[in-house]
Amino acid sequence: xxxxxxxxxxxxxxxxxxxxxxxxxxxxxxxxxxxxxxxxxxxxxxxxxxxxxxxxxxxxxxxxxxxxxxxxxxxxxxxxxxxxxxxxxxxxxxxxxxxxxxxxxxxxxxxxxxxxxxxxxxxxxxxxxxxxxxxxxxxxxxxxxxxxxxxxxxxxxxxxxxxxxxxxxxxxxxxxxxxxxxxxxxxxxxxxxxxxxxxxxxxxxxxxxxxxxxxxxxxxxxxxxxxxxxxxxxxxxxxxxxxxxxxxxxxxxxxxxxxxxxxxxxxxxxxxxxxxxxxxxxxxxxxxxxxxxxxxxxxxxxxxxxxxxxxxxxxxxxxxxxxxxxxxxxxxxxxxxxxxxxxxxxxxx
Numbered sequence: 001x002x003x004x005x006x007x008x009x010x011x012x013x014x015x016x017x018x019x020x021x022x023x024x025x026x027x028x029x030x031x032x033x034x035x036x037x038x039x040x041x042x043x044x045x046x047x048x049x050x051x052x053x054x055x056x057x058x059x060x061x062x063x064x065x066x067x068x069x070x071x072x073x074x075x076x077x078x079x080x081x082x083x084x085x086x087x088x089x090x091x092x093x094x095x096x097x098x099x100x101x102x103x104x105x106x107x108x109x110x111x112x113x114x115x116x117x118x119x120x121x122x123x124x125x126x127x128x129x130x131x132x133x134x135x136x137x138x139x140x141x142x143x144x145x146x147x148x149x150x151x152x153x154x155x156x157x158x159x160x161x162x163x164x165x166x167x168x169x170x171x172x173x174x175x176x177x178x179x180x181x182x183x184x185x186x187x188x189x190x191x192x193x194x195x196x197x198x199x200x201x202x203x204x205x206x207x208x209x210x211x212x213x214x215x216x217x218x219x220x221x222x223x224x225x226x227x228x229x230x231x232x233x234x235x236x237x238x239x240x241x242x243x244x245x246x247x248x249x250x251x252x253x254x255x256x257x258x259x260x261x262x263x264x265x266x267x268x269x270x271x272x273x274x275x276x277x278x279x280x281x282x283x284x285x286x287x288x289x290x291x292x293x294x295x296x297x298x299x300x301x302x303x304x305x306x307x308x309x310x311x312x313x314x315x316x317x318x319x320x321x322x323x324x325x326x327x328x329x330x331x332x333x334x335x336x337x338x339x340x341x342x343x344x345x346x347x348x349x
Contacts, residue, residue, distance in 0.1 A: 008184050009055050013062050016051045020044050024070040040272045041251055042164035044070075045090060045128060046172030052098030053109050053173075054181055064091040081142070089135055097127040110177050110240070112287045124173065128165030132158045167272060170279050171251045175244035198238060205230035205246055206253050213257035219267070224274040231278060235285040239293055243286030247279045 006014075023043045048063045067087030075083055101109050104119050111117040136158045208227045212218045218226075227250065234242040254271055 009059075012051065012055065012180060012184065013059065016047055016062065017066050020047050020066045021070055023047070025074065039160070039164040040268050041167045041171070041255055043168035043172045045094065045131075045165040046168040046170075047176070048090065049094045049098060049109070049123075049127065049169060050173050050176035050180065052095055053101050054107055054176070054184060056102065056107070057095045057099045060091050060095040063094065064088060067091060082139075085138065086135060089131055089138075093127055093131040093134075097123050108177050108181060109173055110287070111283050112291065124169045125166060128169060129158075129162050131165065132161035136161060163272065167251070167275060170276065171248045174240075174279075174283055175248050178241050178244050198242065201230060201234045201237065201242070202246065202249065205234060206249060209250060209253055210257060213254070213261055219261070222267075222270055224271070227274075227278065228281065231282055232285065235282055235289055238286075239290035240283070240286035241290070243282035247275070247282050250278050251275050 027039060027042055044067070048067070051059060052063065064087055067090055068083060071087050072083040101119060101123055105116055109120055109123060111120045136154060140154060140157075205227060208230055209224070212223050212226060231243075231246055231250075234246050254275065258268065258271060
């Protein structure tokens with residue numbers, strides 16, 4: 001008995017489960033420095049939101065199953081309520097956000113135009129904030145500590161949670177929308193470039209970031225702005241596709257570099273602001289370039305269709321002239337027909 005061929009949604013769900021497990025269990029290594037109670041990048045939320053926006057809220061069960069499995073496997077205390085509540089909270093939050101996004105924008109969550117940009121920013125910032133507030137409040141209430149809740153400590157926990165999830169959404173969701181969305185639709189980019197120049201531009205960007213993190217003088221001067229030149233270079237040549245990958249790569253390489261260099265919490269916040277700036281510039285410029293490429297592609301298609309119609313109209317005129325000439329020749333041939341000549345002579349006679 002032959003097994004049914006997996007569909008694209010099934011393959012995308014399988015990829016989500018694998019990536020979710022990888023990034024969840026490696027989240028501890030991606031902390032900026034061991035002992036700092038802050039994670040500036042936690043991408044499972046971005047993976048979940050991207051999956052639900054692309055495929056729809058009916059795939060919320062896949063998201064909950066992946067979150068529950070990883071939460072239960074990574075919880076040494078094996079508290080059932082936390083293994084159910086927090087995955088359920090994340091699933092409900094991102095499912096609701098995905099439902100609203102699909103109603104407002106369709107199965108894509110990308111900046112572009114006033115409405116799309118506002119929805120994108122509100123979703124990226126609002127969904128993890130709601131989850132952080134509710135999750136931190138429930139965790140504080142269930143901790144069983146007799147001392148009263150200190151608001152600064154509470155909001156610091158909310159901020160740490162929100163930073164990790166929001167940065168994950170900001171870097172993962174656009175890349176998933178552009179690349180996984182195009183794969184689902186079977187569409188190709190308006191501009192296709194060779195692989196070698198793309199690799200060269202990416203190497204220049206990541207090499208610049210590595211130099212800033214490796215050289216103490218540049219690191220102390222917070223010279224992350226040097227990365228904007230290769231970022232603009234990538235956006236101009238590759239549009240939104242290149243910008244999303246560049247933003248994701250900057251976050252990954254930056255976190256690895258800071259972990260190796262052993263940086264401080266202050267530099268972690270500065271790097272987070274730099275990543276937000278990279279995402280803003282990259283997504284904004286990439287969107288403009290991609291829209292220009294799409295407009296040029298539509299214009300080229302319109303010009304080709306216009307040329308085709310002109311050729312068709314010219315062919316129709318030529319066909320009409322040929323038909324007219326053929327009819328005239330038929331009349332002449334009929335006039336020269338012997339039977340016609342004989343009939344004419346008989347009439348004269």
